Amino acid sequence: MRLRLGVNIDHVATVRNARGGDHPDPVRAAQIVAAVGGDGITAHLREDRRHIRDEDLARIQASTNLPLNLEMAATDEMVEIALRHRPHAACIVPERREERTTEGGLDAAGQHNRLAPIVSRLRDAGIRVSLFIAPEVRQLEAAMRLGAPVVEFHTGEYAHADAASAPAQLTRLAEMAALAVKNGIEPHAGHGLTYENVQPVAAIPQLAELNIGHYLIGEAIFTGLEHAVRRMRDLMDAAR
Ligand code: PXP
Numbered sequence: 001m002r003l004r005l006g007v008n009i010d011h012v013a014t015v016r017n018a019r020g021g022d023h024p025d026p027v028r029a030a031q032i033v034a035a036v037g038g039d040g041i042t043a044h045l046r047e048d049r050r051h052i053r054d055e056d057l058a059r060i061q062a063s064t065n066l067p068l069n070l071e072m073a074a075t076d077e078m079v080e081i082a083l084r085h086r087p088h089a090a091c092i093v094p095e096r097r098e099e100r101t102t103e104g105g106l107d108a109a110g111q112h113n114r115l116a117p118i119v120s121r122l123r124d125a126g127i128r129v130s131l132f133i134a135p136e137v138r139q140l141e142a143a144m145r146l147g148a149p150v151v152e153f154h155t156g157e158y159a160h161a162d163a164a165s166a167p168a169q170l171t172r173l174a175e176m177a178a179l180a181v182k183n184g185i186e187p188h189a190g191h192g193l194t195y196e197n198v199q200p201v202a203a204i205p206q207l208a209e210l211n212i213g214h215y216l217i218g219e220a221i222f223t224g225l226e227h228a229v230r231r232m233r234d235l236m237d238a239a240r
Helices: 010-019 026-035 054-063 076-085 112-124 137-146 166-182 198-202 214-223 225-239
Strands: 004-008 040-044 068-072 089-092 128-133 150-154 186-190 209-212
Touching (some): 004 225, 026 225, 076 112, 112 128, 128 137, 137 166, 150 166, 166 186, 166 198
Parallel strands (some): 004 040, 004 209, 128 150
């Protein structure tokens, strides 16, 4: 199975917003990702709109044929926006206003009652729902109870592990990806992935998609987005 690469373009919007104008435009980034063989665009509309803004969503959707994966908090406001825009996929993430990035997985186990109607509404609208969870049995079982067709495993603990503990984090990801597939759930992974650490994750055969953002956009400053996406793609392919 070919491993898909979803490119998170949030931080193109972060740079744009630093000056309050319209450059650099995340739409242009989406078009470049499409031109160099990326498989999808990921964008996180945060409550505080610190990077992607409401009007970006329709512009991104209109600009390429790539599927849009909308990362969103489990709030009524975001559900309404998702239902209006009908992205290909919606990845439900935990969101804390003061955090710099999505620091951990969603507590799908602890929030079943809040998440259940949200997952149903999105699914009923034909949106592929994914839950961004830690690679833990308890959270995967909760995703199964919620009827989510996809989970995205948070790779932050793997990405930030030292050399001694990275193998254990990787084993955990591999075991959870296998368990997901066994239970009919498509496993994705993302957060903190770089040229240096992507290959052991990409080699996990059950994973269907990686979503990578901050590092790629950072590298794009030095080598261009085309080159950065191509290099990540090559590393992923070589790992399979
Ligand atoms: N997947 C999800 C669900 C995310 O929220 C993020 C951003 O935190 C990513 C993937 C991409 O992570 P990064 O920007 O560290 O590559």
